Amino acid sequence: MSETMPQEFWQGVEQFNSGQFYACHDTLEALWIEAIEPEKTFYQGILQIAVALYHLRNENLRGAAILLGEGSNRLRRYPDSYGGINVDELLSQSAELLTVLQQTSVNKISASELLENQNLPIPKLVLSNDC
Incomplete structure (x- = not known):
């Protein structure tokens, strides 16, 4: 990992x-296109979780669940803390939301009902203690 993440990354964190x-997504995608590993996959994992949350807001529960899973799978290869972000916390929060979405699907709750009647565990990008 580079010693410092680019300013655009921190802009993406604030946007998230x-x-x-x-x-x-747009901010991190611009970084992702130019990045090399290991940052490339790190950016992609976060931006996929951001798109999942965008889908959730637009009542696309299936798209949200798929991208939460894909983004989380990409981030699992990183240590608990990477790039100044607490990756372990992001994965935990994403898993909690994914569980809610999966239960919603099983219980045949509509997306609008879910968004109106539940305090959803929306992930946040938490700074790691070692930055």
Whole structure:
């Protein structure tokens, strides 16, 4: 990992945490296109989780579940803390939301019912203690 993450990455973190998921995707995608490993997959994992949350907001529960899983799978190869982000916490929060989405599907709850009647565990990008 490079010693410091680029300023655009931190802009993407702010966008993610403020609920600007589409903007976060655009910001991180621009970094991802130019990146080399191991940052490339790290950016992709976070941006896929951002797109999952964008799908969730637009009541596309299936798309949200698929991208939560794909983004999480990409991030599992990283240590608990990477790039100044607590990866373990992001994975835990994403897994919690994925469980809710899967239960929603099994229980045949509509997306609008889910979004209206539940405090969803929306993931946040938490800074790691060692940055």
